[in-house]
Amino acid sequence: MKSLLSVPLSELESRLALLGQPRFRAKQIQKWLFTPGVTQFEQMTNLPKPLREALSQEFTLRTMHVAAILGTETDPAEKFLLELEDGNRIEAVILHNEQGQHSLCASTQIGCAMRCAFCASGLDGVVRNLTSGEILEQFLFAADVLASRGQRLSHAVIMGMGEPTANLDALLDALSTVTSENGLGIGARKITISTVGIPAGIQRLAELDHPYHLAISLHAPNDELRTRIMPSNCGTGVSAILRAADNYFEKTGRRVTYEYILLSGINDAPENAKELAGRLRGRNALVNLIPYNPVDELPFRTPSREKVQQFAQILESYGIQIALRHRKGEKINAACGQLRRSRKDS
Numbered sequence: 417m418k419s420l421l422s423v424p425l426s427e428l429e430s431r432l433a434l435l436g437q438p439r440f441r442a443k444q445i446q447k448w449l450f451t452p453g454v455t456q457f458e459q460m461t462n463l464p465k466p467l468r469e470a471l472s473q474e475f476t477l478r479t480m481h482v483a484a485i486l487g488t489e490t491d492p493a494e495k496f497l498l499e500l501e502d503g504n505r506i507e508a509v510i511l512h513n514e515q516g517q518h519s520l521c522a523s524t525q526i527g528c529a530m531r532c533a534f535c536a537s538g539l540d541g542v543v544r545n546l547t548s549g550e551i552l553e554q555f556l557f558a559a560d561v562l563a564s565r566g567q568r569l570s571h572a573v574i575m576g577m578g579e580p581t582a583n584l585d586a587l588l589d590a591l592s593t594v595t596s597e598n599g600l601g602i603g604a605r606k607i608t609i610s611t612v613g614i615p616a617g618i619q620r621l622a623e624l625d626h627p628y629h630l631a632i633s634l635h636a637p638n639d640e641l642r643t644r645i646m647p648s649n650c651g652t653g654v655s656a657i658l659r660a661a662d663n664y665f666e667k668t669g670r671r672v673t674y675e676y677i678l679l680s681g682i683n684d685a686p687e688n689a690k691e692l693a694g695r696l697r698g699r700n701a702l703v704n705l706i707p708y709n710p711v712d713e714l715p716f717r718t719p720s721r722e723k724v725q726q727f728a729q730i731l732e733s734y735g736i737q738i739a740l741r742h743r744k745g746e747k748i749n750a751a752c753g754q755l756r757r758s759r760k761d762s
């Protein structure tokens with residue numbers, strides 16, 4: 417059955433006309449489509465029963481199903497392994513913060529071609545891009561889960577499996593519905609797109625009318641180290657990424673966040689902190705320090721608490737704004753791609 421999410425309004429109106437229905441029914445249906453918790457046609461109570469039955473013969477409201485869940489609503493993060501229609505699986509994480517806000521961490525690809533050395537998602541490369549409907553459905557899924565508890569999805573980070581700028585058309589298409597008042601109504605300012613730093617992609621994001629918040633996964637202050645842990649750096653380089661980020665800031669006035677995963681003995685030395693501070697000094701930037709979430713098959717380890725504090729203090733002593741992100745996902749295999757790999761054969 418066809419997903420109703422992928423049917424444009426005009427096509428829906430034509431289909432309804434064939435069923436002898438007035439045009440306004442299409443708007444009614446669209447409204448229901450983005451009402452969290454509405455996953456079946458019979459819940460669309462202002463539609464005539466025969467119409468609901470006819471629609472349910474032809475269309476489906478959800479195409480994904482949950483293959484595994486790790487964590488509960490009392491944990492800071494809940495991870496969902498979602499199975500798509502073609503049997504591929506992706507991860508989506510719902511994050512809860514102390515202020516009672518709930519965010520989705522969404523995926524944009526099945527696997528990832530960037531092959532960052534510390535990441536489980538990149539281990540097998542990329543299978544395919546997600547469609548805009550599959551990206552959008554992750555938002556609806558999270559909104560449904562939260563609605564069932566009387567909670568609301570308010571924020572999102574595009575930081576799950578995949579490199580967002582490698583599937584930007586589909587992502588922006590999905591986000592246009594997510595941010596629309598006729599969709600989920602989540603403001604662009606509450607959505608962060610995280611990228612390894614593809615300058616052309618950053619440029620495109622800078623030119624949007626309503627720019628999303630930009631986060632760049634930097635993870636190293638120089639090309640030698642960055643290329644070692646992030647092969648995609650080869651041919652781009654830290655300087656070009658920082659230039660693209662500066663341009664984004666100039667165009668949008670929005671502060672850029674730099675993500676820095678701390679890997680024990682790799683990029684967590686005081687010299688790394690000083691070099692990073694030197695590169696970012698003078699920029700309106702926030703550095704998000706993230707102690708590494710270990711992945712079984714990978715050799716990287718989490719630095720000690722003291723090492724993390726030392727790194728943070730050095731950055732602060734140079735006037736760099738930092739946020740020390742807690743490892744919300746440790747208990748639930750939340751490092752990107754871990755759950756999918758661990759359930760690969762099941």
Ligand code: SF4
Binds near residue numbers: 536537538578579612
């Ligand atoms: S960290 Fe992000 S960009 Fe790097 S391999 Fe993993 S999913 Fe891809």
